[in-house]
Amino acid sequence: MKATTVLLLILSLAISGCGRKDNYKDIDTDKIKPWKPKAEALSRYGNHSPYRxxxxxxQVNNNPxxxxxxxKASWYGKKFHGRQTSNQEVYDMYKLTAAHKTLPLPSYxxxxxLxxxxxxxxxxNDRGPFIGDRIIDLSYAAAKALDYINDGIADVHIRVVNSPKDLVKNPIKQGLTYLQLxxxxxxNAAYNLAKKTSELLGIETFVTILSxxxxxxHRVRIGPIDSENKVNSLLNKIMASGIPDAKVITE
Known part of the structure; x- marks a missing residue:
């Protein structure tokens, strides 16, 4: 996922669900051609995992x-109309599309x-929304179809009805997640760091050797870690302890 795309998504949070519908083309959502969900190829872009x-x-969900x-759902529209989505398609606010943080691209x-x-x-076909408790960011057309344009935010339930054929034909097992320090x-440098981390944080730290x-x-690691919350919590503790180069590894 390109940094510029992430930046666009982050900026959209300031206006998603908060913009007025003034100057938007009046559309009859009943006349928008609905999708016929199918198992498409997994997008080459936008499925990098993990990302921050x-x-x-x-972590992208490889078993959706x-x-x-x-x-809660928000929506994004005119400011991003015509710009690239995370999978490098062109965002069209008059189509029924959405952004999600972890579902594979594309998914239906x-x-x-509610x-x-x-x-x-x-x-x-996009990533986001990266704010609060919002779980999905819908296009203008989709939000209009659900009748929450004026409200800006809606309580919703989402259900995957189809995912990329790459996952359907060859399910990808989710790798184990580690923090590599x-x-x-x-x-000696590796084992000293492992010892230091164990003593500072009381966390079991080990060294693996790669030829x-x-x-x-010699790779200094903690894990495997079974939840996103634990990953974030440990990263914060490690960085606060003066170990700046920790990163998430999935394999």
Whole structure:
């Protein structure tokens, strides 16, 4: 995911669900051609995992079949119309599309407005929204179909109805997630860091050895870690302890 795309998504948070519908083309959502969900190819862009926004780490869901979620939906429109989405398509606010933080791109999702029970199927081709408790960011057309343009925010239930064929034909097992504190050719440096981390944080830290053409590489790691919340919590503790180079590794 390009940094510029992430920046555009972050900027959209300031206006998503807060903009007026003035000067928007009046559309009849009943006449918008609905999607016929199908298993498309996994997008080349936008599915990098894990990725980080605002210091928080996100893991793309490689097993989305049956995925459901309930929470708040926002919408984004004119400011981003014609710009690239996270999977390098062109955002069209008059199509039924959406942004989600962890579903694979593209995915088809049924969204239900819990206030009026209106439903719409959207094609997820973007990342976001990265704010508060919002779980999905819909296009202007999709938000209009669910009748919450003026409200800006809606309580919704989402359900995946189709995901990329790459995942359907060859399900990708989610890798194990670790925090890697550093990688050294000097084994003493690696073991000293592992000992320091264990003593400072009371967290079991180990060293794995990877053979390379330049010799052995000693990787200092914590894990595996089974939740995003734990990853973020540990990262904060590690960085506060003066270990700046920690990064998330999934394999």
């Amino acid at each position: 926004v605002h210091g928080k780490v996100y 079949a049956g995925y459901t979620e309930t929470g 999702v049924e969204v239900t407005n 206030k009026n029970n209106k439903k719409v199927v959207v094609r997820v 550093g990688a050294y050719s000097d084994k 390379t053409h330049n010799g052995a590489l």
